[in-house]
Amino acid sequence: MEKYLILCVDDEREVLDSVIQDLDSFEEHFIVEAAQSVREAKEIIQQCQQDDVKLALILCDHIMPEQTGTSFLIELSQDPDTTSARKLLLTGQAGLEDTVEALNNASLDFYIAKPWQRDELVSAVTDQLTQYMIANEADLLPWVAVLDTNQMLQALSKKRDTFGE
Template sequence: MDKFTIICVDDQPEMLFQLAHDLAEFSDWVKIKICSDAQSAQESLEKLDQDGRYACVVLSDQNMPGQNGVDWLQSLAKDRRFRHTKKVMLSQRPTHQVFIDAINLAQVDRFFIKPWDQEELIHEVRVLLTEYVFDKGVDYEPLQQHLDQDTVRKFLRGVTF
């Protein structure tokens, strides 16, 4: 089960700690990788790809030194190797333009304003992990206890025999 990874990217250590804490319930089947900037996150993605492991979900802050979240997630969205990776944007005070760019350019799947609601974050990440498993074509049955059951049913209803 060490094939699945969630990458958390934020330049504020307390935010990374909070994300790791909030996502800890996934740690029995998903590795939580924390990165302090887009460059280290990209290096982690490259290593996962080389090792044949899955970058299932990326949670990225918008305001970071070097490369901001929208720009980095936009480049990630263009990389065919990570086309199934689910993207979540985090921002404390997003502008209207950041919302538009996150959706239209970076193709984010979810957007959370800091501070986020822990239960909502956990639920949405579980849904995204489930979508990733089905989008990637991974055998879901051994993972079923970890997945969002409503999302599993949605995908199974779409299956034709």
């Protein structure tokens, strides 16, 4: 099984720690990393690429000191190495214009408002990772028990039907 990265970006350490804690169930099958700035996030992405670890999902706050989360997600969507990563905005301060900009530039797959509920976050992350694997992973079988089982089995069935024709 290839290695995949879940990257959480927020300039507030308490929020970042809380997100990481809520996503602890994914750590068995994914590399879960935290970054307190866009600069740090870029360094983590670069290091993971050197280690042949693909960015599968990024959860990003909007308001950060050096660059907004929306502009960072747009940047990632324009980079061939990260364009396929699922992008989730987790914020309480992104306005409608910022969110629409991210949607229009095909850089936002999901939005969760702060404060979030753990179950809502885990469900959204599971769904986004499932969509990522269906679109990018050739061998879905190992992911059936890890992600959304029904969606994975449907995707496996479609692949089997396609190969059978």
